[in-house]
Amino acid sequence: MPATLRDVADLAQVSIRTVSNVVSGYEHVSDRMRERVLHAIEQLDYRPNPVARTLRTGRTGMLALVVPEIDVPYFSELARDVITAAADFGYRVMIDQTGHDHERERELLTGGDRTMLFDGILFSPLVTKAELLDMNSRTSMPLVLLGEHDFDGRYDHVAIDNVRAAHDATRHLIDLGRTRIAAIGAQPQESYSTPQQRTEGYESALREAGIPVEPDYQRPAPHYRRADGYDAARALLSLDPRPDAIFCYSDLLAMGAMRAVFDAGLSVPEDVAIIGIDDIEEGRYSRPTLTTVSLDTPFIAHHAVARIVARIDDPEVAAEEVIAPHQVLVRESTARG
Amino acid sequence: MPATLRDVADLAQVSIRTVSNVVSGYEHVSDRMRERVLHAIEQLDYRPNPVARTLRTGRTGMLALVVPEIDVPYFSELARDVITAAADFGYRVMIDQTGHDHERERELLTGGDRTMLFDGILFSPLVTKAELLDMNSRTSMPLVLLGEHDFDGRYDHVAIDNVRAAHDATRHLIDLGRTRIAAIGAQPQESYSTPQQRTEGYESALREAGIPVEPDYQRPAPHYRRADGYDAARALLSLDPRPDAIFCYSDLLAMGAMRAVFDAGLSVPEDVAIIGIDDIEEGRYSRPTLTTVSLDTPFIAHHAVARIVARIDDPEVAAEEVIAPHQVLVRESTARG
C-alpha cells in the first residue's frame, strides 16, 4: 500500500498541510520542518498520487495526440516530435488511433468517450470540415488541429500551406520537362480539406504552365499507405499515353508508386519521375531516394504543443494559425536524366 | 461547468446513489427510477468524471507502452497492434518514449516518475538484465516485458525465441551457399539480452555448418536505425575478403545496409545477400524486397495485453512466459542467383 500525505505527516509529526507545502515546493517552510518532512518522505518512499491531485486541480498533465494510424511513418515521426515537445512543457502524451473511424473521432471530440484523462487534444483529423465545425463546440476541451488549414479561425491550427506545397511539387516536375504529370491522393469524398488543397495546388501549377488538367491522371487513394500508392500507380501506368511523372500526396504513397513502376518493368526517374510529401526517413534510404516536400515536423510539433498549453492555461485565448515552412528536397527519384 | 452526479440527482429528484447505480449499470433499479435518471442525464449532458472514478476505484483504464523510439517502424507497428488489442480489453494506451535513456526507463519502472496514471506497463526495454532485476521490485506496478526472453520467470514476458530466430536467419544464408556471413546489431554493452541471444544463434548456426566465426564480420550497432545499418555495412564492405551475406538484427538495420551495398556499387542479393528481423511493411516494398524473420506482432500484442490485464486483476498471479512464433520469409534480397 503506497504511503499518503497523511502517513508522511504522522511520521514527521507535522500537519498534512506542511507536507503538501514541501512536496509542491511552497517557499515559506522553515528549514527544520522541511528537513523532517523530506526525511519522512524518503523513509516511506512517498510519492504524490497524481489522480488525487488531478481531481483537485483539474489538470492531468496529459495531452492526447489523435492520429488515424500510428504506424504510418509520417504520424510516428510526428508523434516522436510531439512527445519530445510536450516533455519540454511538462506534459505527457497519450496516443489515440482512430483508424479512419469517423465515429471514433467524433467520440473523442465531443467527449462521448468517457475516459478523458487529458487536458487537451492535438488532432490530426480525418473528418470533413463541416463535421468538425460543430463537433468540438459542445465540449470545452482545448483543441489544436494539425495539418489542416482552412477552418476560418475557429480553432487553433498548425499546418503547412498545402496549396503552395502541392504547387511547388508539381512545378518541380514541370521544370524537369515532364508534361504528362499525374497525381495520387485525392480523396473520394472531396470534403477532406488537405487532399482538396493539394489537388488545387497541383492543378494550378499545371494551368500556369499551360498543361491541360487531365482527369484520368488524377487517382484517388482511400488511405495514404503504400498499397494505395501501388494500386493507383498501376492504374496510371496502364493509361495511354502513360504519365511521365507522378506527384504523390504523401511519401508513403510514393513508396508504393515506385514499386509499381518497377514491377511494370519501368524505371524511376527515367520513365516516371516521382515526388512525395512528408520527408519520411524511409525516402532517404530507398532506391532511388525519394524527392519530397519536407515539412519540418519538429516545428509543427513545437508550435502545436505551445498552442495547446497556452489554451489550457487560458481557454479564452484567441485562436491562432501557424503555418510551418516547407521545402522541396530534390533526390534521385526526380534526378535529371 | 460539467454536470456531476449530484446535479443529476437533484434534477431527477433521486439520491446520488441511484444515479450512480444507473450510470454503472447496476441491475436492481426500478424502471421508473432508471427512466427518470436517464432523462436527467440526457438533459444535463452528464458524463462521469473519470478522474474521480479512478481515485475511488484505483483503476485508470490506461496502459503505458514504453518503447525506445516510436518512429522506429517495428515499434510503431507494435504500438498499433497494442492499441488495438488494448481496446479489446477496454483499455487505452499511453505511449512513452525513453529515447535510449536508461535513467528515464528507471524512472518509469520505479515510479520515480511522479505521474503514474496507468494501471500497468508494457515494457520493451533497453535496460540490462541486472538493472531490471531489482528495478520493479520496489513498485507493485504490473509489468509485462516485450521482446525479452531470459528473466528467470520473475516477470511476465512475451517474446520470440531469439536464439532460434537468429539461427534460422543465418541458416537461410548458409543454405544459399554463402560462406562469408556477417552480422550487424551486436550491442557494445553485452548486457542487452536480445542482441546477445541473436549473436548466440548466429554463431551456433555458423559452427554447425562448419563455418568459422570471424570476429571482424560482427559489427555492433549503437541503435537499430537505418543509419546504424548503413555505417556498419560500409565497414563490412571494406574488409578483404568482403562478406557475401549479412544478417541484420533488425529490418531497419537491413534497409540501411542495403543502401550501403548499392552506394558501394554492389548489388543485393548477387554480391551480398541480406536478411533482417521484424517484417516491417517497408521491406515488402523496398527494392529489392527484404527477406526477413517475421514476428507476428498481433500475437505478441494480444498476449502481452492479456497478461497485463490478468495481472492487474490479480497481482498475485504467477509470472508467465509466452513465446511468439516466428518464420523466415524469403524475398528478393536473398533470392537465388
Place this chain on the structure above:
DNA sequence: TTGTAAGCGTTATCAC
C-alpha cells in the same frame, strides 16, 4: 509559518 477543514466527483458501506 503552520494547522484545520472543506471540498474535487466518484464508489461503496451501511441502514431502511
Place this chain on the structure above:
DNA sequence: GTGATAACGCTTACAA
C-alpha cells in the same frame, strides 16, 4: 430498491 454518508488522496482557503 433506495437514501445518507464515509472514504479515495490531494490542494487550498481560512485560522491561529
